[in-house]
Amino acid sequence: VARLLLIGAGLIGASFALAARRAGLFASIVAYDVDAAVADRALRVGAVDEIAPAIATATQTADAVLIAVPPSQIVPSVVAVVQARADRDAVLFDVGSVKAPVLSGLTAALGRLPARFVPCHPMAGAAVAGPEGADPALFEGRTVFLTPTSATDRAAIAQVGDYWSGCGARVRIVEAELHDRAVAATSHLPHLVAAAFAARFASDEGRALLDFAGPGFRDFTRIAGSDPALWRDILTANGDGVVAELDGLLRRLTALRDELASTAVAAELESTLREGRRARQAFSVGGGDEPGGRG
């Protein structure tokens, strides 16, 4: 007779609710969203059973609380839950893309990390934001990173891991700092670069050039279509990691720029193209997609 409280009924939260429902993980699911219309829509698409008017009351009867809100709202939401139910033992988990700032923010706000809060990051998303885009299969075959600390309750980690496995995901436990550095390199920097690249085509002069764009442009800029408010939040939260990776990229691009602007033999260019292809092929082995093309 477990009961889930879902705080934040957008794409990720509503998808978890649908997947959990299909897997029979909870007897009932109640949703709270700061935007009442979003909670209503999650109810209408059948992701949740009822709507909670406030966190404080709903949390009293919940056995598990999923905090599926933008990065900047995670710490205040966890604090609100913890303060409303200091004596009960529900498990708490989130879905934020950046983990270390959540841990330090909670320690600063509460004086300690709540033992039964399990930090999570599911590597999943979809083109349509909001509960309308919710998909019970969103986490199937995808990795969910858990970044507990030594203060995190072992039973809570196992419980939350079982939730994600029940949704079809692969669970991996890593340190929060390693996680944040890794996603800065593999996910956050590409989002920043794709946006900065695509922004050049927002002017009338730039838009005229889109007639010359092909499939290479399409794939390279796909992530520039992501939600700007969410990504401002993510990039700001992981600012140090993103800046460190960006500095490396700026160094490599500047060296290539100077070589292209000179009459030098394109040695740096050729070795970068070869290294880039080698790394891409190493990824493809795991990723199972086809590389290359002239675009």
Added chain:
Amino acid sequence: VARLLLIGAGLIGASFALAARRAGLFASIVAYDVDAAVADRALRVGAVDEIAPAIATATQTADAVLIAVPPSQIVPSVVAVVQARADRDAVLFDVGSVKAPVLSGLTAALGRLPARFVPCHPMAGAAVAGPEGADPALFEGRTVFLTPTSATDRAAIAQVGDYWSGCGARVRIVEAELHDRAVAATSHLPHLVAAAFAARFASDEGRALLDFAGPGFRDFTRIAGSDPALWRDILTANGDGVVAELDGLLRRLTALRDELASTAVAAELESTLREGRRARQAFSVGGGDEPGGRG
């Protein structure tokens, strides 16, 4: 009883041969490749009818000559054809990704532009290089840019345009300088950036981070899997245009870097993310694919 001489029997040349054969554009197709094994393989996959041992002799009997070689080899190839058959009126066309340097290179080498040489750039490619990847449908629905000058013979332009239309492509005539600037922005810069980005993951330390890479990484780096030798050639040939676009991107990225490294409100970041999405959506309308995702 038209006869096509194909110089360069790789992916693009062999695909044109297959498409032309299917459309019945030529009575026979003969191939020359500086690498005899490549010409052999084009013969084996059924793209061509015979192999020419040398350009000079094969060009005497050809009504059309397609020069499908890497950018740095286009001018020498056209010069070889023109010098071997000064008095005959075959049409010549190429498939290089950069056009203005071909025009200036030919003018420098021959003292004039050959009137029946029609510069072309088909916006098509595939993951598998060489004649094995050849596909008669490669140009269907794709744009082929023609960049003739005032010195180019009108009948030759019409003839070559008909060839590409026969292969299912849309033909667009543009100025070479505009073409080169536009593809520097939409195609060549993304290839350079994707390679420089992916090269960071070629080390052992970098490769370990690929466990954290998802679909956003996959799409952003797809073009980093392209042929390094071909792309060194393309990027070097269009060096000025690529450097101009790269300078703009470096400026935008440096401004974002400084904002992320400071405690400033992320105003530049948010407006870049919004502009990037707006431009991406403008492209999507034409491109017909789905944007976004959290990746």
